[in-house]
Amino acid sequence: MEVGQMQRRLVDYTKSLFMEGFLDAQFLQLQQLQDESNPDFVVEVVSLFFDDSEKLLNDLTMALDQPNVDFKKVDAHVHQLKGSSSSIGAQRVKNACIAFRSFCEEQNIDATLRCLQQVKQEYYLVKNKLETMLRLEQQIVAAGGSIPMIELGF
Amino acid sequence: MNSSSGKSYMSTASSSVLWKAGGDVVADQFPAGLRVLVVDDDPTCLMILEKMLKACQYNVTKCNRAETALSMLRENRNGFDIVISDVHMPDMDGFKLLEHIGLEMDLPVIMMSADDGKNVVMKGVTHGACDYLIKPVRIEALKNIWQHVVRKRKNEWKDFEQSGSVEEGDRQPKQSEDADYSSSANEGNWKSSKRRKDDEDENDERDDTSTLKKPRVVWSVELHQQFVAAVNQLGIEKAVPKKILELMNVPGLTRENVASHLQKYRLYLRRLSGVSQHPSNLSNSFMNPQDATFGPLDLQALAATGQLPAQSLATLQAAGLGRSTAKSGIPMPLIDQRNIFSFENPKLRFGEAQQQHVNNNKQMNLLHGIPTTMEPKQLAGLHHTAQSVGNMNMPVLSHGSQSSQNNPLLMQMAQPQARGQMLNDSTVSLAPRLLSPRGQSMLSNGMATNVSTRNGVPENIRAPSYNPVSQTSSMLNFPMNHTSELPGNSFPLVSTPGISSLAPKVAFQEGVNSEVKGSVGFMPSYDIFNDLNQHKPQNWELQNVGMMFNSSQHSNSLQGNLDHTQSILVQQGFLSGQNRNSTVISKPMFSAGDSTGHVNAQNSNQHLNSLLDNTVRVKSERVADAAPANLYPDHFGQEDLMSALLKQVGSFFSLYDTEGDIILLILTSKFPIFLQQDIIAPAENNDFDFDGYSIDNIPV
Numbered sequence: 108m109e110v111g112q113m114q115r116r117l118v119d120y121t122k123s124l125f126m127e128g129f130l131d132a133q134f135l136q137l138q139q140l141q142d143e144s145n146p147d148f149v150v151e152v153v154s155l156f157f158d159d160s161e162k163l164l165n166d167l168t169m170a171l172d173q174p175n176v177d178f179k180k181v182d183a184h185v186h187q188l189k190g191s192s193s194s195i196g197a198q199r200v201k202n203a204c205i206a207f208r209s210f211c212e213e214q215n216i217d218a219t220l221r222c223l224q225q226v227k228q229e230y231y232l233v234k235n236k237l238e239t240m241l242r243l244e245q246q247i248v249a250a251g252g253s254i255p256m257i258e259l260g261f
Numbered sequence: 262m263n264s265s266s267g268k269s270y271m272s273t274a275s276s277s278v279l280w281k282a283g284g285d286v287v288a289d290q291f292p293a294g295l296r297v298l299v300v301d302d303d304p305t306c307l308m309i310l311e312k313m314l315k316a317c318q319y320n321v322t323k324c325n326r327a328e329t330a331l332s333m334l335r336e337n338r339n340g341f342d343i344v345i346s347d348v349h350m351p352d353m354d355g356f357k358l359l360e361h362i363g364l365e366m367d368l369p370v371i372m373m374s375a376d377d378g379k380n381v382v383m384k385g386v387t388h389g390a391c392d393y394l395i396k397p398v399r400i401e402a403l404k405n406i407w408q409h410v411v412r413k414r415k416n417e418w419k420d421f422e423q424s425g426s427v428e429e430g431d432r433q434p435k436q437s438e439d440a441d442y443s444s445s446a447n448e449g450n451w452k453s454s455k456r457r458k459d460d461e462d463e464n465d466e467r468d469d470t471s472t473l474k475k476p477r478v479v480w481s482v483e484l485h486q487q488f489v490a491a492v493n494q495l496g497i498e499k500a501v502p503k504k505i506l507e508l509m510n511v512p513g514l515t516r517e518n519v520a521s522h523l524q525k526y527r528l529y530l531r532r533l534s535g536v537s538q539h540p541s542n543l544s545n546s547f548m549n550p551q552d553a554t555f556g557p558l559d560l561q562a563l564a565a566t567g568q569l570p571a572q573s574l575a576t577l578q579a580a581g582l583g584r585s586t587a588k589s590g591i592p593m594p595l596i597d598q599r600n601i602f603s604f605e606n607p608k609l610r611f612g613e614a615q616q617q618h619v620n621n622n623k624q625m626n627l628l629h630g631i632p633t634t635m636e637p638k639q640l641a642g643l644h645h646t647a648q649s650v651g652n653m654n655m656p657v658l659s660h661g662s663q664s665s666q667n668n669p670l671l672m673q674m675a676q677p678q679a680r681g682q683m684l685n686d687s688t689v690s691l692a693p694r695l696l697s698p699r700g701q702s703m704l705s706n707g708m709a710t711n712v713s714t715r716n717g718v719p720e721n722i723r724a725p726s727y728n729p730v731s732q733t734s735s736m737l738n739f740p741m742n743h744t745s746e747l748p749g750n751s752f753p754l755v756s757t758p759g760i761s762s763l764a765p766k767v768a769f770q771e772g773v774n775s776e777v778k779g780s781v782g783f784m785p786s787y788d789i790f791n792d793l794n795q796h797k798p799q800n801w802e803l804q805n806v807g808m809m810f811n812s813s814q815h816s817n818s819l820q821g822n823l824d825h826t827q828s829i830l831v832q833q834g835f836l837s838g839q840n841r842n843s844t845v846i847s848k849p850m851f852s853a854g855d856s857t858g859h860v861n862a863q864n865s866n867q868h869l870n871s872l873l874d875n876t877v878r879v880k881s882e883r884v885a886d887a888a889p890a891n892l893y894p895d896h897f898g899q900e901d902l903m904s905a906l907l908k909q910v911g912s913f914f915s916l917y918d919t920e921g922d923i924i925l926l927i928l929t930s931k932f933p934i935f936l937q938q939d940i941i942a943p944a945e946n947n948d949f950d951f952d953g954y955s956i957d958n959i960p961v
Binding site: 133136137139140145148151152155156158159183186187189190191193194195196 | 302303304305306308309312313316347349374375376396397398399400
């Protein structure tokens with residue numbers, strides 16, 4: 108595929124992510140932060156996010172698996188995940204965390220378990236999408252092209 | 262302006278602004294180069310923030326643990342201008358970190374969290390955060406964080422300046438630069454708006470950490486003089502607030518301000534005419550018996566000398582104080598006394614207060630400037646300011662993590678802003694603490710605080726700014742450079758064994774050489790100099806209460822701000838029967854110093870002695886050249902601070918005894934005054950209580 112085509116694909120793909128709510132304007136900010144002096148910024152941040160989130164999700168799974176669930180702890184983890192997902196712009200993950208927290212407050216085991224599932228699902232979805240997008244970017248760069256800036260008419 | 266879009270941005274390396282401590286130089290590129298410390302346990306956020314801050318051309322240090330951040334700050338007190346911290350962290354609560362920073366370093370702190378609940382945000386406010394950001398943080402929000410740094414410094418200056426128009430004028434150039442950046446000030450209206458702001462915002466600033474205080478007018482020396490002139494013109498019998506207000510013609514001053522000030526003034530005059538002695542043990546309230554430092558005074562002195570260099574101020578700013586430190590250095594009207602002896606918190610003593618910063622903070626307020634109108638509530642305010650002071654001075658005092666307690670005290674002391682509050686208990690306590698031979702860490706550390714309290718140890722006033730030994734923490738000392746000690750300007754707080762005398766030796770940084778002869782540079786609030794000369798530590802009693810200021814001289818050095826003319830030395834002899842007790846003698850000695858000259862401590866001493874028939878003999882010693890205020894460092898920022906501080910010193914406070922008589926009226930000039938009094942008198946326990954104007958007995 109030639110560069111131009113790849114670029115167009117990337118643009119469309121990225122746009123769809125925004126349209127579908129996987130990503131929000133915060134992600135745009137990250138992209139704007141990337142520059143020549145730090146060309147891999149987005150990749151690095153996103154990788155960090157993945158590592159961190161997976162750890163959190165594991166902790167959450169374990170915490171909810173206890174006979175006596177410590178909701179404070181669960182809430183703390185969810186709060187953390189909410190913070191990092193919002194910082195990166197993973198909107199749907201963030202929203203799932205918000206719902207999760209409210210159930211934590213109610214100390215509703217069933218609901219929180221469901222929320223956990225929801226969060227996990229959203230997380231894996233966005234992870235997948237981001238990885239695809241980043242791969243596309245890499246390919247473009249490898250082919251000598253530049254990453255087009257997304258302009259969203261929000 | 263999105264720096265983020267500036268791909269071609271280079272790092273800030275070249276633009277290292279001279280946003281150094283003390284803000285000596287406002288770099289052209291300000292706010293570029295602003296030194297930010299960001300703390301967050303979330304690595305994703307941390308990385309993003311770091312990148313964003315770099316994109317804003319700030320100098321970023323990131324940290325993922327609160328403990329690490331604190332130690333970084335402690336090691337390098339002047340190394341940062343502002344801190345951004347997450348609220349939820351595993352090793353330490355963000356608010357706790359906020360408090361620590363406020364107390365120790367007095368830096369502006371911005372909290373952030375994904376949590377936008379009202380309670381959490383409120384907590385941020387009450388703990389003294391200067392801002393609260395909701396995650397996800399956008400770069401636009403970070404672009405403006407420099408305003409907090411500027412604002413804080415501005416407030417510090419404001420405290421110093423208080424009514425000094427000259428000073429303000431002098432300071433203006435520098436500040437106006439900042440003002441350009443800051444939202445509110447604009448050159449023309451700076452002074453008046455500042456004053457008004459003082460009224461309105463003083464409390465706000467101080468409030469970060471403690472209770473809300475009402476706006477207070479800071480009665481600077483100049484303002485008081487205008488007041489006195491107006492009263493004299495009208496005739497004391499006929500002087501009514503409304504007419505006085507009209508004559509004074511000060512923008513932003515209300516009839517109520519004048520009325521309360523008039524009331525105090527009347528009491529003061531009454532006191533002068535009939536001196537009565539009420540030895541009281543001040544020590545209790547504010548000082549631990551051991552410390553017997555007149556904390557409040559000391560603080561004031563310290564505050565007065567608060568020459569914290571801008572940088573230190575910045576560092577100091579911290580939650581509490583930073584927050585409010587705005588202490589108005591302006592002299593306190595008689596009421597201030599209350600602050601001085603805020604016995605309300607005996608606990609404030611440093612030792613005791615140690616436990617909480619808050620206490621300390623409060624106390625630290627003492628240093629805040631010279632007491633401004635001190636209303637009983639001011640004590641509360643003082644606390645508040647103390648806190649800010651504490652914050653401010655934190656660096657000063659704490660070197661390295663000196664006992665936090667000390668720091669708070671020191672902080673306060675160092676606070677340049679000697680707000681009237683300086684006299685708070687907290688200061689008192691602070692002083693004691695610092696001074697207490699207990700080995701409190703005295704100010705130490707090179708921080709400019711030169712509080713040298715001598716507990717019974719003769720200290721020379723000129724002691725190097727720190728007298729680590731002597732606990733006297735010069736409260737005033739503003740360590741302008743934290744690193745450097747103020748030579749000569751140390752406020753030696755002489756504290757006798759029991760009482761730490763806060764002889765404010767103004768130990769200002771070397772830059773300043775105030776010739777304060779007998780001028781009180783310090784925090785005037787008290788001059789509790791107990792034996793400055795160390796020899797007799799034991800009689801501590803009180804130390805001087807009078808602070809004489811002489812501002813004249815040094816004003817030049819100070820940036821011309823000080824023009825304190827005043828030197829009214831009021832001293833109260835505090836007699837404490839025992840070393841440990843300091844009793845306040847209710848004889849106020851009022852020695853009016855001429856505005857131009859320095860009031861010589863000696864002169865005042867004589868005055869005092871003559872006034873005090875009682876057993877109290879006051880020997881005032883001037884601290885010559887310890888010139889407090891003038892110790893401003895050359896740095897601009899410091900000078901400003903100093904001058905601001907000095908300005909503050911030009912206030913007076915009065916201490917009232919239980920009978921409602923004014924026991925002590927201390928007018929502080931810009932320069933610290935060291936009075937040494939050898940007071941020999943039986944101690945009576947009088948409680949000082951600063952409610953209203955009376956001082957209750959302070960149990961010894």
